[in-house]
Amino acid sequence: MGKGDRRGLRGRRRDASRPIGRTGEEEVSAAVWSMETSSSPVAAILSSPSPLLPVMPKNLGKPPPAAAAAQEEGREELFASCSFADLGLHPNLCAHLQDKMGFQAPTRIQAQAIPVAMSGQHMLVKAATGTGKTLAYLAPIVHLLQMREPCVDRTHGTFALVLVPTRELCLQVYGIAQQLVHRFHWIVPGFVMGGENRAKEKARLRKGISILIATPGRLLDHLQHTASFVYSNLRWIVFDEADSILELGFGKAVEDILEHLGSRNGAPDQNKNKGEHIRRQNLLLSATLNEKVNRLAKISLKNPVMIGLDDQKKPSGKSNTLGNSHTSLLSYDEEDGILEKQNDVLEHAVDDFKLPAQLVQRYVKVSCGSRLAVLLSILKSLFERQISQKVVIFLSTCDSVDFHHTVLSQLEWSSGPQLDMDKKQKFLSCKVFRLHGSMEQDDRKKSFLGFGSEKSAILVSTDVAARGLDFPKVKYIIQYDSPGEASEYVHRVGRTARIGEKGEALLFLQPIELDYLKDLESHGVSLTEYPFQKRSLEGFVAAEEATKKLARDAFCSWVRAYTAHRGELKKIFMVKKLHLGHVARSFGLKEQPSLVGRSHQVQLKKRKKEQKRKQPAKRRKLPSKK
Numbered sequence: 001m002g003k004g005d006r007r008g009l010r011g012r013r014r015d016a017s018r019p020i021g022r023t024g025e026e027e028v029s030a031a032v033w034s035m036e037t038s039s040s041p042v043a044a045i046l047s048s049p050s051p052l053l054p055v056m057p058k059n060l061g062k063p064p065p066a067a068a069a070a071q072e073e074g075r076e077e078l079f080a081s082c083s084f085a086d087l088g089l090h091p092n093l094c095a096h097l098q099d100k101m102g103f104q105a106p107t108r109i110q111a112q113a114i115p116v117a118m119s120g121q122h123m124l125v126k127a128a129t130g131t132g133k134t135l136a137y138l139a140p141i142v143h144l145l146q147m148r149e150p151c152v153d154r155t156h157g158t159f160a161l162v163l164v165p166t167r168e169l170c171l172q173v174y175g176i177a178q179q180l181v182h183r184f185h186w187i188v189p190g191f192v193m194g195g196e197n198r199a200k201e202k203a204r205l206r207k208g209i210s211i212l213i214a215t216p217g218r219l220l221d222h223l224q225h226t227a228s229f230v231y232s233n234l235r236w237i238v239f240d241e242a243d244s245i246l247e248l249g250f251g252k253a254v255e256d257i258l259e260h261l262g263s264r265n266g267a268p269d270q271n272k273n274k275g276e277h278i279r280r281q282n283l284l285l286s287a288t289l290n291e292k293v294n295r296l297a298k299i300s301l302k303n304p305v306m307i308g309l310d311d312q313k314k315p316s317g318k319s320n321t322l323g324n325s326h327t328s329l330l331s332y333d334e335e336d337g338i339l340e341k342q343n344d345v346l347e348h349a350v351d352d353f354k355l356p357a358q359l360v361q362r363y364v365k366v367s368c369g370s371r372l373a374v375l376l377s378i379l380k381s382l383f384e385r386q387i388s389q390k391v392v393i394f395l396s397t398c399d400s401v402d403f404h405h406t407v408l409s410q411l412e413w414s415s416g417p418q419l420d421m422d423k424k425q426k427f428l429s430c431k432v433f434r435l436h437g438s439m440e441q442d443d444r445k446k447s448f449l450g451f452g453s454e455k456s457a458i459l460v461s462t463d464v465a466a467r468g469l470d471f472p473k474v475k476y477i478i479q480y481d482s483p484g485e486a487s488e489y490v491h492r493v494g495r496t497a498r499i500g501e502k503g504e505a506l507l508f509l510q511p512i513e514l515d516y517l518k519d520l521e522s523h524g525v526s527l528t529e530y531p532f533q534k535r536s537l538e539g540f541v542a543a544e545e546a547t548k549k550l551a552r553d554a555f556c557s558w559v560r561a562y563t564a565h566r567g568e569l570k571k572i573f574m575v576k577k578l579h580l581g582h583v584a585r586s587f588g589l590k591e592q593p594s595l596v597g598r599s600h601q602v603q604l605k606k607r608k609k610e611q612k613r614k615q616p617a618k619r620r621k622l623p624s625k626k
């Protein structure tokens with residue numbers, strides 16, 4: 001089980017261990033599945049106008065007009081009015097950012113964080129997802145390394161260490177670092193992470209890596225066992241997605257890493273005796289903070305500049321939206337005064353989350369048994385309205401990802417000859433990828449890179465994809481299984497609506513789970529209900545006597561057909577195992593099964609009596625004489 005996936009399991013065993021019960025809804029959707037004669041049960045759901053499927057809104061996949069305005073407002077709030085050059089970055093780096101990476105101006109968070117990072121002060125940054133936090137720490141590091149005298153050389157070892165919670169994020173940050181050093185080829189980025197070949201990593205460390213991106217477990221392994229790993233010139237330690245690193249149980253590893261690197265507050269500066277006094281700088285960044293980050297901040301940050309933390313609440317009481325964060329430099333008075341202010345600011349920063357202003361967030365209330373049917377309907381509607389879509393579907397466990405990936409892959413449109421029926425049902429004109437921590441590393445890499453490069457695709461994933469991953473053009477996030485903590489909700493939906501782009505997020509909730517909305521509200525996150533009118537099948541059937549009779553006849557014939565199975569099949573299709581009430585409901589019948597079923601049973605008994613009457617009277621067995 002990959003570390004990155006651990007969060008996917010801890011506290012989320014609910015769907016793995018839940019006993020498979022045949023509740024009403026499951027009964028009905030089972031009935032829906034078995035009613036169809038088509039080739040696949042999944043297709044059955046789609047081709048049957050199940051009473052449970054929502055009628056999709058016309059504007060599905062198109063955010064409401066207000067969101068378009070919010071998107072414009074979001075963009076204005078997102079970008080600073082200054083230039084990268086105004087921030088003091090090297091002209092070559094500014095040119096590269098603009099010409100090669102297409103970044104015309106810094107985001108607000110970058111405009112605030114880059115000068116602080118360049119000043120050498122410790123920093124704690126809280127900014128909404130998709131606001132450019134990666135560049136906020138990598139750009140100043142590259143800038144300062146390229147101007148270092150003597151020139152950075154591989155033999156100097158590692159100057160900057162970036163800790164991230166997942167392997168995919170490790171690859172992503174490494175890719176951005178590679179782009180940033182394009183004009184400074186003497187600065188060498190590299191990565192070490194679980195699942196990779198240790199020996200090759202040792203060889204690369206022995207040669208020297210200037211900017212090292214790492215997952216905590218593997219980094220600690222090399223700190224403890226790779227003697228050729230040189231970090232005596234280490235100047236920066238960056239914790240990207242700081243709260244997630246600790247949530248994933250890396251807390252002890254992080255403390256051991258800080259111990260090794262002499263970067264705990266109060267630890268003797270290991271470079272002092274080297275003559276060259278390198279001021280260590282630690283940076284913590286995330287869109288969400290938690291108590292554990294407070295603890296990490298206390299042991300690793302010294303008088304940090306806090307960005308985006310202390311203006312949590314707008315006068316309206318609404319939580320701060322994107323880009324309104326600003327630097328709050330703690331006044332430098334006596335030690336305890338600073339710590340007190342720092343703690344106070346941190347305490348308040350934990351509970352409030354910032355979300356992109358242009359993100360449209362909805363929830364859909366779905367009973368358990370009809371979840372899959374509704375999910376397939378929503379996907380079908382999304383792809384019918386816009387053939388090319390990038391969608392991420394979050395699930396709670398690896399097994400659930402594997403199952404739903406298999407189900408959705410059945411709907412993948414194959415370019416070869418197709419049956420007419422298949423054409424109608426294979427509505428996904430895109431590839432379906434899966435991602436979770438139990439996959440082989442190569443498969444994980446293929447999925448991660450594959451989904452990122454496709455114009456239209458679906459990714460079915462656990463929370464291993466919830467943090468930091470920057471998939472271009474993801475327009476829709478479906479949380480089929482709700483996340484645990486509200487912070488995970490924020491990060492999941494943060495995979496869309498990035499850097500001012502539009503995005504929509506849909507959370508599946510069962511009627512018994514609606515209280516989760518209140519939990520989200522308490523963190524300043526509010527969702528609107530998915531705007532579809534629930535087709536009231538029962539009302540439709542009850543409206544007309546003729547329709548009601550059709551439904552009754554259909555119900556009776558269905559049950560009769562069910563009893564008609566022969567041989568071994570009778571052990572599978574057993575009427576007495578059916579919950580006739582739910583089967584009746586799947587025909588829109590409100591009557592209790594006993595009423596509808598009783599009349600059928602009465603008929604059955606009558607029929608059996610007639611059959612018996614017609615049969616020649618069997619010779620009665622006389623009791624044997626003893």
Ligand SMILES: Nc1ncnc2c1ncn2[C@@H]1O[C@H](COP(=O)(O)OP(=O)(O)OP(=O)(O)O)[C@@H](O)[C@H]1O
Nearest residue numbers: 103105106107129130131132133134135468470499
């Ligand atoms: N100044 C900029 N101008 C335009 N695009 C930018 C700028 N800075 C970063 N980006 C782009 O914005 C996207 C989001 O950046 P990044 O992943 O660093 O955000 P983040 O705040 O770290 O998000 P998360 O909280 O999800 O990790 C990326 O595609 C990145 O290339």
